[in-house]
Amino acid sequence: MIKRLARAALPADTEALARFLIGKIVVRDLPEGLVSGRIVETEAYVVGDAAGHARPGPTARNRSLFLERGHAYVYLAYGVSWMLNVSSETAGVGAGVLIRALEPLQGVAIMQENRGVERLRDLARGPGRLAMALRIDRALDGLDLCRPGPLWLAHDGHKAGAIGESVRIGITREAERALRFYVRGNPYVSGGRALNP
DNA sequence: AGTGCGATTGACT
DNA sequence: GTCAATCGCACTA
16 A cells, blocks of 8 residues: 655655655656656755755755755756755755665556666666656656655555665765665665675 | 866766 | 766856
């Protein structure tokens, strides 16, 4: 039984939300059907984070980070890959959680079509890949993920396994902080063995 | 108005 | 392991 995540259930703190979202579900409503996956890897971009996109204050690109927690912040990285984030604080405060990897649950055939690959492990392992698998782009930026719509967050009673922590991937500023969280030993977590101790 | 550089991925040596 | 693709934005002038 899958239920939509209520905003009140979301921790009102970025790092706590990043941990909380591990084991929760992202659901995408596409014309072909529902696509969903379990979150197995996140990164927190906390208040005042030098590595966070909210750092310069609200702009046209990052304004969704300043929405009340539970809204989508979607942006294009390297001109190539879309990134899905969940805003994480009260309205006016800029911070978010990057969703880095999903374990496919529902709509695998649709994900395979969106990604152009067959292997289950390659469908949503990595932030750009999961966005492609769920056909997420700028059109979903600013969306409320706690309301019915084309994309939302859900939970089923699943208990996540042991949570690992590490430094965040691919950043240079604030690179020493352990704000990446993942399910230990889960094959759908991005990075090789070195990143998943 | 021009420049530099990413919260990445996939192809290739 | 190395590296190009590709584009929007922040920053300098």
